[in-house]
Every structure is written in C-alpha cells, then in structure tokens.
Amino acid sequence: RVVMIAADLNSLVNNDIISHVSPPPDKKLFPAGMKTNWLKPGRAVWKYLDGGENTLEEVKNFSQLAGQLGFEYQVVEGFWSRWSEAQMREAVEFSRQNKVGLLFWKHSKDLRTPDARKQFFGLCQRVGVVGAKIDFFDHEAKETIDLYQTLLKEAAEHKLLLDFHGANKPAGEARTWPNEMTREGIYGLEHRNAKAWAPINTTLPFTRMLAGHADYTALHFGERRKETSWAHQITSAAIFTSPLLVYGAHPKNMLANPAVEIIKSIPSVWDETRVLPMSEIGELAAFARRNGSTWFLAITNGATARTIKVPLAFLGQGKHQVLMASDQQNDAAAINIERKTVSSSESLTVALRAAGGFIARLAR
Numbered sequence: 001r002v003v004m005i006a007a008d009l010n011s012l013v014n015n016d017i018i019s020h021v022s023p024p025p026d027k028k029l030f031p032a033g034m035k036t037n038w039l040k041p042g043r044a045v046w047k048y049l050d051g052g053e054n055t056l057e058e059v060k061n062f063s064q065l066a067g068q069l070g071f072e073y074q075v076v077e078g079f080w081s082r083w084s085e086a087q088m089r090e091a092v093e094f095s096r097q098n099k100v101g102l103l104f105w106k107h108s109k110d111l112r113t114p115d116a117r118k119q120f121f122g123l124c125q126r127v128g129v130v131g132a133k134i135d136f137f138d139h140e141a142k143e144t145i146d147l148y149q150t151l152l153k154e155a156a157e158h159k160l161l162l163d164f165h166g167a168n169k170p171a172g173e174a175r176t177w178p179n180e181m182t183r184e185g186i187y188g189l190e191h192r193n194a195k196a197w198a199p200i201n202t203t204l205p206f207t208r209m210l211a212g213h214a215d216y217t218a219l220h221f222g223e224r225r226k227e228t229s230w231a232h233q234i235t236s237a238a239i240f241t242s243p244l245l246v247y248g249a250h251p252k253n254m255l256a257n258p259a260v261e262i263i264k265s266i267p268s269v270w271d272e273t274r275v276l277p278m279s280e281i282g283e284l285a286a287f288a289r290r291n292g293s294t295w296f297l298a299i300t301n302g303a304t305a306r307t308i309k310v311p312l313a314f315l316g317q318g319k320h321q322v323l324m325a326s327d328q329q330n331d332a333a334a335i336n337i338e339r340k341t342v343s344s345s346e347s348l349t350v351a352l353r354a355a356g357g358f359i360a361r362l363a364r
Contacts (some may be wrong), residue, residue, distance in 0.1 A: 042072025
C-alpha cells in the first residue's frame with residue numbers, strides 16, 4: 001500500500017513513488033529498459049466511439065486518416081477475428097505503408113491458458129500486428145492480478161505492446177513491464193452515464209492519474225462530450241497521461257476541426273510536467289507540459305466560468321511562437337484559433353466558459 005503526501009498539487013502529480021517501489025524491467029526482455037527499441041509510444045485512432053464500419057476497408061481507411069494526422073497506431077475491435085491471415089496481413093501492410101501499427105482487441109477469457117496465449121501472441125507477431133488491447137478483466141481476484149503479469153511477460157517475449165481495458169487501476173506494472181502502454185481503470189468517455197464531465201475531468205488528474213497512465217479514450221466532438229466544450233475535449237488529451245494515447249473521435253472529425261494543427265502535435269509522452277498554482281481539485285486543472293523544447297499549456301475548467309491570468313515563467317529564454325485554441329463563449333461546439341509571440345516575462349489571459357478549456361503550443 002502507498003500513501004502519497006505532498007505540499008501542493010504539483011508535488012503530488014510529480015510523485016514517482018509507485019514507480020520506485022516497483023521492480024525494474026527484466027533485462028533479458030527489455031535490454032535497454034524503457035528505451036528498448038520496440039517500445040514505441042504514440043497516438044491511436046479507434047472507431048468504437050464515433051462511427052465506422054466493421055470491415056477491412058474501414059480499417060484501411062482509418063489507417064490512412066491516422067497517417068494524415070501523424071498518429072502512430074490504430075486499435076482494431078474484435079471483428080478482425082473473422083478475417084483470414086491473408087486479410088490480416090493486408091490490413092497490417094496497408095497500415096504500415098501509412099506508418100501506422102495495428103493493435104488487435106481480445107477478450108481476456110480467451111487468454112486464460114498457455115496454449116491460447118501462445119496461439120494469439122504468435123499470430124499477432126506472425127502477421128505483423130504490434131500489440132493487443134485485452135479487455136474485460138473486471139475484478140481484482142488473485143488469479144486476475146496474476147494474469148496481468150503473465151500476459152505482459154508472454155507478450156514481451158513476442159515484442160508486443162499491451163493496452164488493458166476493463167481493468168483495475170495500475171500499480172506500477174508499467175515500470176516492470178514497459179510494454180504495458182496504458183490501461184483503463186478510469187471513468188472515461190466510453191461511459192455514457194456521466195451527467196456532467198467537467199467535475200470529473202478536473203478531479204481525475206489529481207486522483208486516479210496519480211496511480212499511473214489511463215486509457216480514457218480522450219476527445220470527442222459529438223454528444224458524448226455532454227456539457228464540455230471542444231477546447232475542453234482537446235485539452236483532456238494533453239492532461240490525461242497515456243503513452244498509448246487512444247482518441248475517441250473519428251479521425252475525419254479531427255482532421256476537419258479548426259484545431260487540427262494542435263491535435264496533430266500533442267505528444268503521448270512528456271519530459272516535464274508542472275501543475276500551475278491556480279489548479280484546484282474538481283474546479284480547474286492547469287498544466288504546463290514539455291516535450292523536447294516545446295511546451296503545451298493545457299487548462300481544463302470545471303462547472304464555473306472564469307477568467308485567469310497565467311504567467312509564462314516556465315518558458316525558457318527567447319521568444320516563443322504560440323498557437324492557441326480557446327473557447328467560443330457563445331458556442332461550446334466551436335473554437336477560437338489564435339497565434340502570437342510571447343516570452344517568459346509575459347502572461348496569457350484566458351477566458352474559460354463553464355466546462356470549457358484552453359490549450360496552447362509554445363515553441364521556439
């Protein structure tokens with residue numbers, strides 16, 4: 001059991017005790033640890049939340065669109081199991097031409113025996129699939145917790161990435177088995193029963209996310225977003241950490257959105273995270289996150305409209321080119337795009353509608 005205690009939200013979010021009390025990776029399976037060459041984080045498209053046919057042609061279409069977004073992966077639902085191996089290879093090869101890797105969905109009940117796992121993981125490796133989304137664990141009995149470990153080990157032996165869905169929250173497995181790229185264990189966009197998302201989305205970064213990565217299946221422009229704005233939805237992709245960052249929106253809807261340039265550029269891993277002082281659990285999540293030399297300022301608002309002033313002191317020296325996506329105050333299903341040049345001595349004034357958001361990319 002772990003208890004985290006910190007002086008402020010920034011220290012809490014950056015607490016790494018769960019990783020430190022977990023065993024390091026097996027050097028035989030991961031010779032370079034987290035930097036082992038086949039462990040490649042990235043963004044993924046997924047057809048389940050925003051339409052699409054259960055066909056080979058649609059998988060190829062999604063891969064082509066993912067390539068246009070610059071996304072690295074596609075998660076394919078269980079209809080792939082009706083394909084011949086030749087069709088599987090066709091989907092894999094077409095996707096590879098678009099620089100997209102495929103992950104195949106599988107029910108955990110079908111992977112309870114050594115022979116079943118050997119057959120499935122062997123098939124994935126043989127046809128060129130890069131990983132699997134394994135679903136419906138649904139409880140924390142010892143045999144289930146043991147199954148996670150077995151699946152991670154045997155998938156690693158086949159150099160496969162894993163996404164656990166219908167799963168409990170993480171408990172440090174991603175350090176020991178860095179092929180675990182994400183897992184659910186979170187109340188995300190797949191769930192339709194939420195009455196309002198804004199109070200949830202401004203709480204999760206300071207509660208569930210402390211345990212580790214989460215497959216929230218972020219970003220939706222349709223009715224699943226409920227009261228939240230487009231800017232709120234885009235911002236969630238930058239705040240909810242997931243090395244395999246699975247997007248809920250149809251790729252054609254992301255490509256058609258005025259904020260597509262920002263969407264394309266949001267990474268799935270970060271070098272540095274700073275929780276800004278105006279953050280408050282359940283009310284406002286304001287994060288400055290850096291990947292390489294590029295910073296993202298991501299602010300997700302709760303149920304109360306507000307205007308905040310954000311100092312840019314986290315930036316390095318020199319001028320930064322800013323691309324911003326902010327709320328339209330009179331329409332949650334619209335977004336303002338603006339460009340400007342700033343330095344670390346300046347501040348940004350951000351007007352947030354109720355359940356709104358703001359995201360900015362700041363690059364030299």
